[in-house]
Amino acid sequence: MDILLTLGLIILLTKVADSIAIKMGLPSVVGSLIIGILVGPSVFNLIQNDLSIELLAHLGVLLLMFIAGVESDLRILKKYFKPSLITGLLGVLVPFATFFVASRLFQHSLETALFIGLIFGATSLSITIQVLKELNFMQTKEGSIIIGAAILDDIIVVIMLNLILNIVNPDTTTADILPFLLKNVLFFIFIYLFGKFIVPLLVKVLDYIDIPEKDVAFSLILVFFLSYLADVIGMSDIIGAFFAGILISQTTFAENVEHKVTSITLSMFAPIFFVSIGLNLVLDGLSSNLSLIIIFSILAVLSKFVGGFLGGKADKFNNSSSAIIGASLVSRGEMALILIALGLSDGFIDQSMYAALVLVIIFTTVVAPILLKFTISKHASKTEEVSEQTYNVSECEA
16 A cells, blocks of 8 residues: 555544544543554554554654653652652562563563563553543642652663663673663763753754744754664663653753644654554464463553552552552553564564553553542542541531
8 A cells, every 4th residue: 555545544543543532431542553453464454564654653652752751740750759759669660570470470581571571560651641630630749649650650661671671682691781781871871961061052052043943853853863872872762762852851942842742743653653553463363362361461450550559658648549549550551562562573572472462551551541530539539528527527516
């Protein structure tokens, strides 16, 4: 099929499917994923994955990671850093350890088990924020810590991804690990110094330049340069894109850039990426992984919920607030799908495992907003009961 016709078809079908998903109370990404499966080789075979689709999908990944970085509000992190860090760490480490052990029990290799653990350590910030906004829960203390934890969750997963890619690299020996770690440390030092000293100077220079969309252009230049740098030193390029977003998040034009880049990403590049996930899906032989899909789906919900709940309790929240925090971390969404695609391209997971993991991610993406709405509603009803009891006691005393 002609690439222009293919792109038009992908955007049309994903937007229709996204609309249906939203009307059903589901995250829009579910619609795009299902369209990818339907138009791919597993069902109707209307669209085949080729170099053009792969290139545009890869740009979609980089831009999604950039947006995740821009959405990382460092002010919230600073204000609630300690509780967010505790919750974020437990929200990553509990599912990481759970899925590492479960994967080993399913006889997967050490490398595959590490990568699967990392996939399920990820959290979807966009889906969580969507539900929190809908229920007017963003401005609460729990909401602030949830956002902070989800941001740190992404940063922790990105750092762990880099370490795992270095450690499991077949060309890496024990003697090579220290140089790899040193390069990683130098990369992050470079990012810090570049963001502290160079970016502010470049932003000032931009003030004297009169060209169309200079802020967006500067941001995209930073995305591609840092992605290239990360790739050159042996890291994943998506790490560079993520930290480009972190740097832009601290500029005065961050909100404007986020709005414009998000607009083009969600209208074109993200749909292509999510459809490409479905195009790589092979459903043949999926029945042999049925027990794994069921067990992993249960563990995917429980491990994140437990990690977040323990984080809430460690931060001195009551059970209902801790349950909200736990439920808020359940959705894996975009970050996990990016990691799954990376795992397939780098040979950490095979086609059958790829299909199984995508289905589990779809399950968590559907279940998470339902679970989060339920826990917030339950928390609200308990809060009302306490308020009524306090009011009645006050009346009696009066």
